[in-house]
């Protein structure tokens with residue numbers, strides 16, 4: 639399998655992660671890459687940003703991508719567990735059927751934290767292979783813990799290699815009558831009653847597909863933690879977003895290392911076309927003149943406040959490249975993506 643260059647975008651709520659992810663994907667496609675942009679955010683806004691319908695399979699996006707190709711994907715968190723189990727037991731249809739009937743599985747379904755990210759990454763790994771993707775962009779949820787999923791491969795590897803899995807799966811008897819044996823089995827039987835059969839069965843079935851699990855896990859680790867993975871922190875020029883960014887940068891430094899860039903979105907004020915139009919008008923009343931003056935003053939105040947935040951971000955994270963993106967007056971989210979993509983083309987290193 640080819641190893642794509644991976645970019646993971648993280649940041650606080652509403653700062654433009656999804657827009658920046660889509661714009662970066664478009665920029666890379668225009669450079670000739672085969673790009674896949676995936677949103678693992680359960681809020682699923684990527685489809686709006688690109689103006690297309692998206693699901694758990696990579697869909698080609700109709701945008702002018704030059705020599706490259708652009709695919710997008712947005713798995714639905716509501717069927718995460720079922721999707722995962724289906725992939726895991728792809729070659730074991732009978733075990734799959736038993737698993738789906740297992741009470742423990744039914745209890746766990748949709749209740750496992752991090753399941754959505756895990757499944758979305760598994761689907762991503764497959765799509766990368768299927769579409770020969772050379773660059774991957776991942777849009778994350780607006781949470782301070784949004785990047786924690788990158789530690790899952792490591793955690794899963796420890797879990798799989800651990801004795802608990804071996805021991806629990808050994809409880810499952812090979813004749814299908816899933817009753818625990820020996821002293822430990824009798825004890826469990828007394829404490830848990832009939833549920834122990836389900837418990838042993840659950841791990842027994844999992845043990846059957848352990849190899850597959852390890853393979854999926856390694857694929858995920860390669861995408862997220864390999865030498866070709868970069869992390870981008872997105873912030874808006876506001877005090878709250880600046881604090882979220884500082885937190886995420888610290889978290890990333892602990893998990894994997896310094897982010898490749900800090901994107902400050904909407905940090906440059908647009909040209910004020912309205913001001914030009916109005917000041918050129920031949921007939922303006924005194925009230926209009928006053929209103930224009932107030933608007934101008936308000937716009938300047940905002941630009942100053944945003945400039946201050948950008949400077950403080952620059953000071954605080956002097957060792958991280960800062961990419962400033964303009965605020966764009968556009969009619970649709972897709973147009974914002976188009977314009978930010980142009981701005982990014984001079985910022986993203988080849």
Ligand SMILES: Nc1ncnc2c1ncn2[C@@H]1O[C@H](COP(=O)(O)OP(=O)(O)OP(=O)(O)O)[C@@H](O)[C@H]1O
Nearest residue numbers: 651652653654655656657780904964965966971974
């Ligand atoms: N630079 C920009 N100029 C103008 N509008 C922008 C810019 N960046 C983003 N927007 C608009 O702001 C809105 C929010 O952006 P987006 O959905 O990308 O943020 P987000 O960080 O992904 O949000 P969430 O935290 O909800 O996932 C969208 O309508 C988008 O089109």
Ligand SMILES: [Mg+2]
Nearest residue numbers: 655656679683
């Ligand atoms: Mg978003």
